[in-house]
């Protein structure tokens with residue numbers, strides 16, 4: 001029996017906008033700086049970890065004030081609560097894997113409201129004098145190596161579902177058994193021949209998982225899925 005595990009990116013996936021980009025653009029160094037950082041990342045001159053550290057360091061606002069603004073300005077994906085409900089009802093663990101920060105995720109996904117959801121993310125020390133300081137999980141280019149967590153889950157015999165939208169999700173998409181992707185992650189999957197279900201909102205993800213349920217149940221009961229395994233809409237497993 002191969003248990004399912006649902007892993008989900010946070011910024012731009014559970015939220016409607018990337019909270020870190022919003023912070024840096026509106027409360028930190030500003031739009032032109034954020035654009036320049038984006039170009040540096042694309043050109044390979046700056047890692048995502050370095051970029052996030054620089055952007056957060058440009059913020060001097062108190063965390064309370066920034067929290068109030070973020071909650072006002074950043075919407076949650078309309079399907080998030082339903083997707084969590086689906087995973088809880090199915091007994092499928094739901095883990096947020098984020099290159100962002102626990103402190104910000106807790107604002108949108110309060111642990112007492114979402115006890116089913118586990119969060120793996122970096123830590124933030126919002127210093128109003130020196131700028132916000134990041135404490136990353138990993139020294140690598142992403143600051144949080146999502147692939148490492150997926151490999152550990154695979155080693156524990158789990159079948160890996162992954163939902164994401166961006167740069168920090170690329171290694172995870174290479175590793176997962178079933179990928180749900182939008183925006184730049186969907187483009188990355190197309191470019192690199194990674195099968196993915198393209199989606200608009202988490203409601204689409206929940207509906208697709210529900211329609212795949214027959215095939216997924218087959219996987220969990222027969223335990224016959226392989227790393228290259230794919231579940232078609234008809235619910236059959238292809239190696």
Ligand SMILES: [Mg+2]
Nearest residue numbers: 009011012166
């Ligand atoms: Mg994202």
